[in-house]
Amino acid sequence: MKYLIILGDGMADEPVPSLGNKTPLQAARKQEIDRLAALGRNGLLDTIPAGFAPGSEIANLSILGYDLPKVFEGRGSLEAASMGIAIEDGEMAMRCNLITVEDGKIMNHSGGQISSEEAAELIRFLQKELGGGDVNFFPGVSYRHLLKMKGGNKHITATPPHDIIGRNFSDFLIKPETAEAAETAERLNELTLKSMEILPKHPVNVERVRAGKCPANSIWAWSPGYRPSMETLQSQFPQIRKGSVISAVDLIKGIGVYAGLKSIDVEGATGLYDTNYEGKAQAAIKALKDEDFVFLHIEASDEAGHDGDPQLKVLTIEYLNDRIVKPVMEAIRNWDEDVSIAILPDHPTPCAIRTHTAKPIPFTIYRTRGEKPDKVSRFDEFSAAEGDYGMIAGRQFIELFINGHK
Numbered sequence: 001m002k003y004l005i006i007l008g009d010g011m012a013d014e015p016v017p018s019l020g021n022k023t024p025l026q027a028a029r030k031q032e033i034d035r036l037a038a039l040g041r042n043g044l045l046d047t048i049p050a051g052f053a054p055g056s057e058i059a060n061l062s063i064l065g066y067d068l069p070k071v072f073e074g075r076g077s078l079e080a081a082s083m084g085i086a087i088e089d090g091e092m093a094m095r096c097n098l099i100t101v102e103d104g105k106i107m108n109h110s111g112g113q114i115s116s117e118e119a120a121e122l123i124r125f126l127q128k129e130l131g132g133g134d135v136n137f138f139p140g141v142s143y144r145h146l147l148k149m150k151g152g153n154k155h156i157t158a159t160p161p162h163d164i165i166g167r168n169f170s171d172f173l174i175k176p177e178t179a180e181a182a183e184t185a186e187r188l189n190e191l192t193l194k195s196m197e198i199l200p201k202h203p204v205n206v207e208r209v210r211a212g213k214c215p216a217n218s219i220w221a222w223s224p225g226y227r228p229s230m231e232t233l234q235s236q237f238p239q240i241r242k243g244s245v246i247s248a249v250d251l252i253k254g255i256g257v258y259a260g261l262k263s264i265d266v267e268g269a270t271g272l273y274d275t276n277y278e279g280k281a282q283a284a285i286k287a288l289k290d291e292d293f294v295f296l297h298i299e300a301s302d303e304a305g306h307d308g309d310p311q312l313k314v315l316t317i318e319y320l321n322d323r324i325v326k327p328v329m330e331a332i333r334n335w336d337e338d339v340s341i342a343i344l345p346d347h348p349t350p351c352a353i354r355t356h357t358a359k360p361i362p363f364t365i366y367r368t369r370g371e372k373p374d375k376v377s378r379f380d381e382f383s384a385a386e387g388d389y390g391m392i393a394g395r396q397f398i399e400l401f402i403n404g405h406k
Contacts, residue, residue, distance in 0.1 A: 002294075002338070002339045004340070005344075005401070007296065007298065010306075012347065013351060013381070014350045019310055024301070024351070026378075033321050034378045036364050042363065043363055043384060045344065045360055045362075045393065047059040047346055047361060048062065048347065060297075060346050074093065074223040075095040082253030087227040092148070093146060093226075094152075097222070098219060100214040100217060106220075109160075110303075111142075111143045113303075116142055125199075154224040157176075159172045162354070174192075191221070199217045230258040240293045243292055244256075248299055249297065266283050275298070277320070284296045301316040305351050306354050308351050309351060339368045342366075365401055371404075374387050
């Protein structure tokens, strides 16, 4: 048996008035995905354990079956693994966004969807001006970067910037949760304020403003943690001997690294609606021929949700259908070996609020042979509730997907 998870980040949503009170999943033309729902079995999955915020790091770890209270150490440490950056003893890692601040308010979480090339130039500049010693900056992809702090204390409150778009940044500067973390919070806030002084003057941002684009004029550090300890999927499931992760996002690649998966880079993978869908599909097909397990992650729908753009979100779902699911299904049609395919988001990213929520998400599991379908005929947030799998949570999904329970 081969196993393929196709994850459309943030695909789930709420009914949208401009879409005729349908969700983007309901409004999208997605015959291939609906066909899998009709041929497979469906349910709802709670991916966010009690006490955790509904972030992609939490949801994807949950989907892969990890016990979050035991293993979670923040986004930064996971993304560092993807970037090949070691987290040493005594070091704290954090995600470091490039964001846009205007009139004291956070206008976007992405520096206006800044390109990786522009962002790398800004991060190198920040390292030169503010880095060294206790703090160091490392460039990632687009607006997503890494900050490492020697002696940092993770017991701080650092709000994700996508949760506070349109809000005064000063109300959400980092706060210590313990007296021991006060110095860490003060140092990080100092770096944020200094970045606001120097980034607007950088030629990259001067040119972006001239071109009518949002400047990446501040950093925003969040999701702190130390080096995590995680069991590989291979050690938990004997069916998985080799596996791969395919994503444009360092967070997902890093989760894959700790899970024992090989990260496959696809040229032109951007994490946005213009990503190289065809390249990702072909990479997944090739990997699945040679390996047992592939985790194929598509970020675009989540970004459309954060942008509050339901029409774009519909388009990203249709692209997933036409340019990922369809070629994958055509490729495996005549394979001798059985294939199990799961399609799901990780969490909702409703366009109306432009951030994640913790509501359960729909999922479909289709197996090429040997399983009777349920009565569900479409893939969406409401149809899935009528599926045979009902409501499940956390590790139940990966157990169900690999071992075929329920």
